[in-house]
Amino acid sequence: MIPTITAFERSPDRGQGLARDMRVRWALEEVGQPYAVRLVSFRAMKEPAHRALHPFGQIPTYEEGDLVLFESGAIVLHVAGRHTGLLPADPNARARAIAWMFAALNTVEPPILEREVARLVEGDQPWTAQRLSLVEDRIRQRLGELSDRLGDADWLDGGFSAGDLLMIHALQRLEGSGLLEEYPNLSAYVVRGEARPAFKRAFDAQLAVFTGQPRDE
Ligand code: GTB
DSSP states (O other): OOOEEEEESSOTTTTSSOSTHHHHHHHHHHHTOOOEEEEEOHHHHTSHHHHTTOTTSOSOEEEETTEEEESHHHHHHHHHHHSSSSSOSSHHHHHHHHHHHHIIIIIIHHHHHHHHIIIIISTTSTTHHHHHHHHHHHHHHHHHHHHHHHTTOSSSSSSOOHHHHHHHHHHHTTTTSSSGGGSHHHHHHHHHHHTSHHHHHHHHHHHHHHHTOOOOO
16 A cells, blocks of 8 residues: 655745655655655645644644554654664664664754754844854754764664664754764765665655656656
């Protein structure tokens, strides 16, 4: 059965792949699962039909037969659990990969999102510069710790996993900020993720929504 996901009809990032449907697309591409996409407008997202799928009126959602899911992390975990390729078979290694998924969403991504709020939502406040500096220090703390753990390895724990997928997608929000670039091994880690064929297919598919071009397949 081909699952259907939802994505922005018009993503504010103009196809840079920062919206969270990108991580779901990437996971589906990694495991070779074809999928359909239903595009939704900001208005439609808040209407009852979409809220029946997503209580907070957001994207992405995931529909597969009777199953309806929201939360990109839960969707990636579901996809990873149903297919091979994103979680190791060994139970302990699998548990560690899932820990990295949670680390990406709960430990590394939050200060990165705080920075977006400080810049984009609160950017005109008299205290913005002070707040940004505090938030950026918190980001540096996490990036330093992550950089130390990654060292010169390719991926966080053995082979590429759903933990890397979510971590790389969270870190991408910092590309070009100067912050990620302070940690060359993390910059290289993100580039490594972006070089994966599955990433490229997912990226091109979401970019095609913005440019209005059909997918090349
Ligand atoms: N925790 C949820 C998840 O991981 O699925 C968060 C979902 C979420 O934030 N969805 C956003 C949304 O639907 C899109 S991804 N927003 C509309 C709304 O809340 O009304 C967040 C996002 C949006 C835009 C950019 N961008 O333009 O760069 C990047 C990321």
